[in-house]
Amino acid sequence: MSPGALPGFRDFYPTELAERSFIFGGWREVAREYGFVEYDGPPLEPLDLYTKKSGAEIVDQLYNFTDKGKREVALRPEMTPTLARMVAARANAMRKPVRWFSIPQLFRYERAQRGRLREHFQLNMDIVGEADVSADAELIASAIDAMRVFGLTNEDVVARVSDRRLLNALLRGIGVPEQQLGAAYAALDKLDRDPRDVLEQRLETAGVGSEPRARLFELARAAANESDFARLVRDAGASAEYDELRRYLAHTEALGVRDWVRLDLSIVRGLAYYTGIVFELFDAKGELRAICGGGRYDTLLESLGGVSLPALGFGMGDVVLGELLRARGKMPPAAPALDVWVAYGESGSVESAMRVAAKLRARGRSVEYALGHQKLARQLKAAHAAGARQTVVVATPELSDGEAMVRRMADGGEQKVQLDAWIASE
Amino acid sequence: MSPGALPGFRDFYPTELAERSFIFGGWREVAREYGFVEYDGPPLEPLDLYTKKSGAEIVDQLYNFTDKGKREVALRPEMTPTLARMVAARANAMRKPVRWFSIPQLFRYERAQRGRLREHFQLNMDIVGEADVSADAELIASAIDAMRVFGLTNEDVVARVSDRRLLNALLRGIGVPEQQLGAAYAALDKLDRDPRDVLEQRLETAGVGSEPRARLFELARAAANESDFARLVRDAGASAEYDELRRYLAHTEALGVRDWVRLDLSIVRGLAYYTGIVFELFDAKGELRAICGGGRYDTLLESLGGVSLPALGFGMGDVVLGELLRARGKMPPAAPALDVWVAYGESGSVESAMRVAAKLRARGRSVEYALGHQKLARQLKAAHAAGARQTVVVATPELSDGEAMVRRMADGGEQKVQLDAWIASE
Numbered sequence: 001m002s003p004g005a006l007p008g009f010r011d012f013y014p015t016e017l018a019e020r021s022f023i024f025g026g027w028r029e030v031a032r033e034y035g036f037v038e039y040d041g042p043p044l045e046p047l048d049l050y051t052k053k054s055g056a057e058i059v060d061q062l063y064n065f066t067d068k069g070k071r072e073v074a075l076r077p078e079m080t081p082t083l084a085r086m087v088a089a090r091a092n093a094m095r096k097p098v099r100w101f102s103i104p105q106l107f108r109y110e111r112a113q114r115g116r117l118r119e120h121f122q123l124n125m126d127i128v129g130e131a132d133v134s135a136d137a138e139l140i141a142s143a144i145d146a147m148r149v150f151g152l153t154n155e156d157v158v159a160r161v162s163d164r165r166l167l168n169a170l171l172r173g174i175g176v177p178e179q180q181l182g183a184a185y186a187a188l189d190k191l192d193r194d195p196r197d198v199l200e201q202r203l204e205t206a207g208v209g210s211e212p213r214a215r216l217f218e219l220a221r222a223a224a225n226e227s228d229f230a231r232l233v234r235d236a237g238a239s240a241e242y243d244e245l246r247r248y249l250a251h252t253e254a255l256g257v258r259d260w261v262r263l264d265l266s267i268v269r270g271l272a273y274y275t276g277i278v279f280e281l282f283d284a285k286g287e288l289r290a291i292c293g294g295g296r297y298d299t300l301l302e303s304l305g306g307v308s309l310p311a312l313g314f315g316m317g318d319v320v321l322g323e324l325l326r327a328r329g330k331m332p333p334a335a336p337a338l339d340v341w342v343a344y345g346e347s348g349s350v351e352s353a354m355r356v357a358a359k360l361r362a363r364g365r366s367v368e369y370a371l372g373h374q375k376l377a378r379q380l381k382a383a384h385a386a387g388a389r390q391t392v393v394v395a396t397p398e399l400s401d402g403e404a405m406v407r408r409m410a411d412g413g414e415q416k417v418q419l420d421a422w423i424a425s426e
Numbered sequence: 427m428s429p430g431a432l433p434g435f436r437d438f439y440p441t442e443l444a445e446r447s448f449i450f451g452g453w454r455e456v457a458r459e460y461g462f463v464e465y466d467g468p469p470l471e472p473l474d475l476y477t478k479k480s481g482a483e484i485v486d487q488l489y490n491f492t493d494k495g496k497r498e499v500a501l502r503p504e505m506t507p508t509l510a511r512m513v514a515a516r517a518n519a520m521r522k523p524v525r526w527f528s529i530p531q532l533f534r535y536e537r538a539q540r541g542r543l544r545e546h547f548q549l550n551m552d553i554v555g556e557a558d559v560s561a562d563a564e565l566i567a568s569a570i571d572a573m574r575v576f577g578l579t580n581e582d583v584v585a586r587v588s589d590r591r592l593l594n595a596l597l598r599g600i601g602v603p604e605q606q607l608g609a610a611y612a613a614l615d616k617l618d619r620d621p622r623d624v625l626e627q628r629l630e631t632a633g634v635g636s637e638p639r640a641r642l643f644e645l646a647r648a649a650a651n652e653s654d655f656a657r658l659v660r661d662a663g664a665s666a667e668y669d670e671l672r673r674y675l676a677h678t679e680a681l682g683v684r685d686w687v688r689l690d691l692s693i694v695r696g697l698a699y700y701t702g703i704v705f706e707l708f709d710a711k712g713e714l715r716a717i718c719g720g721g722r723y724d725t726l727l728e729s730l731g732g733v734s735l736p737a738l739g740f741g742m743g744d745v746v747l748g749e750l751l752r753a754r755g756k757m758p759p760a761a762p763a764l765d766v767w768v769a770y771g772e773s774g775s776v777e778s779a780m781r782v783a784a785k786l787r788a789r790g791r792s793v794e795y796a797l798g799h800q801k802l803a804r805q806l807k808a809a810h811a812a813g814a815r816q817t818v819v820v821a822t823p824e825l826s827d828g829e830a831m832v833r834r835m836a837d838g839g840e841q842k843v844q845l846d847a848w849i850a851s852e
Contacts, residue, residue: 009468042435065491132798354680372558
C-alpha cells in the first residue's frame with residue numbers, strides 16, 4: 001500500500017507500471033491473435049446497471065454515491081453490464097459473432113482485509129451472438145493462450161471446466177429435485193474447502209435425500225475418470241448434454257489446449273448467471289486465488305439490456321496473474337529503455353547536446369542529456385545512472401568539428417565517429 | 427453521448443477505442459523519445475488532496491463522496507496532486523531530474539453544458555528536480571513533438587509562451603503595485619475575449635492608475651515585436667528576467683521547435699500555481715479550446731506533499747486533440763486488423779479450421795474462422811465482412827491432403843499452397 005493513497009488502491013511507480021504494461025501487452029497480443037477488438041466504457045455508471053443484474057445486496061460492495069445531479073452512480077465493479085448496455089444499443093448494426101475485449105479497472109469496496117485490494121484491472125474477453133460450443137472452445141483457448149503468451153505452461157496453470165446444463169441433468173438424474181439444485185451447487189462449490197460431514201449436514205438440512213447425497217459426492221469424484229463418468233452420465237440419462245461437452249473437449253484438442261483442461265464439476269461460479277460451460281484457471285500448485293473465470297451466459301444480455309443474444313466471456317485479473325508471473329520468474333525486470341545519452345564537453349553547452357538529442361529523437365531514439373549546466377564527468381555519471389545503452393560525447397577539445405565519441409555503456413568500448421553519419425545510422 | 431451512459435461520459439466502441447489508442451500510442455512514443463517513464467495513481471483519492479491545492483471551491487466541480495469507511499474521497503480531477511504525493515513518498519531514492527508521464531482519465535462535474543464532457547484522458551508529462559530553463563525548453567519541445575508525431579505542423583498548432591517572473595517584473599516596472607498584480611493578470615487573461623473599455627474599467631476599479639493601464643496594453647501588444655519588447659523590458663528594469671526567457675527561446679531553437687513558439691503575455695493560467703514560464707498549445711486557426719497547457723510550478727510540490735523540489739509539467743487532453751486530428755485529416759481510419767480468415771469445405775469441419783487457426787496464432791497472426799457450422803459460401807462472406815487480409819480454405823474435395831487455397835482479399839488472387847509450408851512462411 002502507498003502512503004497517502006486510499007487503502008486498497010495501488011500507486012503504480014514506473015517499476016510497477018512496467019509490470020502492468022507487460023501484462024496488458026501480453027493480453028492485447030492474444031486478443032489480437034483471436035480477432036478480438038478493444039472497447040471501453042465509463043468507469044462510473046448508473047447504479048441500477050449493477051443492481052439490475054446482482055440485486056440490491058451488491059450495493060454493500062460498491063463504491064456508490066449520489067452525484068451532484070442527484071443520480072445514483074457507482075464505480076464499475078465489473079464490465080459485463082457495460083458490455084450488455086453497449087451491445088444492446090447497436091446490436092443490429094454489428095457483425096456477429098461480436099468478439100470484443102477490454103481491460104477496465106474495476107472497483108469493489110471489500111470489507112477491511114489485510115492486503116486485499118479494492119481495485120484491479122481485468123481482461124474481459126466476450127463473444128456475443130454464437131450459441132455453438134465451438135465458441136466456448138474458442139474462448140477458453142484464448143484464456144489459455146493468455147497464459148502461454150507469458151511463458152506459462154500447463155505445469156503452471158490448470159483450466160477446470162464444468163457444464164451447467166450437464167450438471168443440471170446429472171443432478172436431476174441422481175434424484176436432486178429442482179428446488180434443491182441450489183443446495184447441491186453450494187455443496188459442490190465448497191467441496192475442496194469444507195469437510196464432507198459438514199457438507200452432508202447442509203445437504204440434509206436442505207432436504208436432499210441420503211441416496212442423492214451419496215451419488216452427488218461420487219459424481220464430483222467421477223469427473224476425473226472418463227469411463228466412470230460415462231457410466232454415471234448414462235445412468236442419469238444425461239447423454240445428450242454429455243455429447244455437447246465432449247464436442248467441446250474435442251474442439252479444445254483441435255485448438256491445441258486440450259492438455260490444459262480438466263473436467264471438474266465443483267466449478268460452480270455465479271448461479272443465476274451462467275447457463276452452459278463454465279471454467280476457471282488456477283495455478284497448478286493451488287496456492288493462489290483463481291486467475292480467471294468465465295463461461296456462457298446466454299440469458300444475461302436480454303435480462304440486462306433487452307437484447308436476446310447468446311453470449312460468453314471471461315474476466316482475468318492483473319493481481320493474481322502478476323503474483324503467479326513473479327513466483328514463476330516470468331515477470332521480466334524493467335529494462336533500461338534509454339537508447340542514447342548525449343553529453344557535451346567544455347567547448348560546447350547544453351545546446352550542443354540539445355541539437356543532437358533533437359536529431360536522434362526525430363529518428364525515434366529515446367534520448368536524455370543533462371539539463372542545466374554540468375561538467376562532463378558529472379554528465380557521464382548521470383548517463384550511467386540513467387541506464388543508457390550508449391553515450392555520445394560532443395564538443396570536447398579533443399574532437400574536431402563534426403566529430404563525436406560514442407561509448408557503449410555495457411563494456412565501455414569507445415569509438416570516434418562523424419556525428420551526422422552516426423546519427424543517420426542509428 | 428451514449429444511451430444509458432451517464433451524461434458527459436463516453437462509451438468507446440471499437441472505432442472510438444482505435445482512435446483513442448492511436449492518440450495514446452503517439453503520446454507514449456514521444457514520451458519514450460524524451461526518456462520519460464510511465465506511472466499511474468488511483469483514480470479515486472482522498473478529497474483533501476485536491477482541496478489542499480485548490481481550496482474548498484474545487485469541491486463544487488468534483489465527483490466526491492463519503493466512502494463506506496467514512497472517508498471523504500473524490501475521482502481525480504487532475505494528476506498533479508497524485509504526482510506530488512507519489513514523488514514526496516520516494517523523493518530521496520529517485521534519480522533527478524525525474525521525467526515521468528502518465529495518461530490518467532480525469533473527472534470533473536461540469537455544470538450541464540451541451541456536449542461538455544465530464545471525463546477525459548490527459549497526457550501528463552512532468553520534470554521534477556531541475557530549476558534551469560533548459561528543463562522548460564525540454565518540456566515544451568516534448569509537447570510540440572506530441573503534435574509532430576501525429577503529422578501536425580506549426581501551420582496547425584501554435585505554442586504561446588509567457589513567463590510569470592518576467593511578467594511580474596514588467597508589471598512592477600510599469601507601476602502596478604503588488605496588490606494589483608491579480609487584477610492585471612485577470613485583464614491580460616481576458617485580452618482576446620473582452621473589449622478594451624471593459625478591461626480598463628475593471629482595472630480602474632481595482633485601483634490600477636491610468637498610466638500603468640495604458641502601458642499594460644502596450645506591453646501585451648509589444649510581445650509580438652522583439653525590439654519594441656526589448657525597450658519595454660529595459661524601461662521596466664526587467665533585463666535579468668528577460669535574459670532567462672531569451673535563453674529559453676535559444677534552447678527551443680536548439681531543440682528544433684523555435685518556429686512553433688510565440689511570446690504572448692496574455693497566457694496567464696493558474697495564478698497561485700505557476701512560478702515561471704507557462705505555455706499553451708492552440709490550433710492555429712483559433713477554433714478550438716487549448717490543446718495543452720503547462721509550465722513551471724516550483725513551489726507546488728512543497729505546498730502539496732512536503733517535498734521542496736522545482737518542477738514543471740503540462741497536461742494535454744484527448745478530446746481537443748482528437749477534434750483537431752479529425753479536422754486536419756490526421757486521424758487514420760480504423761484499418762481491418764485481421765491477418766487470416768480460415769474456412770473449410772465439405773470434406774472438413776470447424777475443427778479443420780481450428781487446427782489451422784491455432785498454428786497461425788502461435789506464429790502471432792490474427793485469425794478468425796466461422797464458429798458453429800456453416801457452408802463454405804457463407805464462411806467466405808463472413809471473411810469479407812471481417813475485413814480479413816487473406817482467406818485460407820482447407821478441406822474441400824478439390825484439395826489433396828495437406829493442400830490449401832489462399833486468397834488475397836484485396837484483389838481476389840488465389841493460389842494453391844502446401845498448408846504447412848505456407849503457415850511456416852506466414
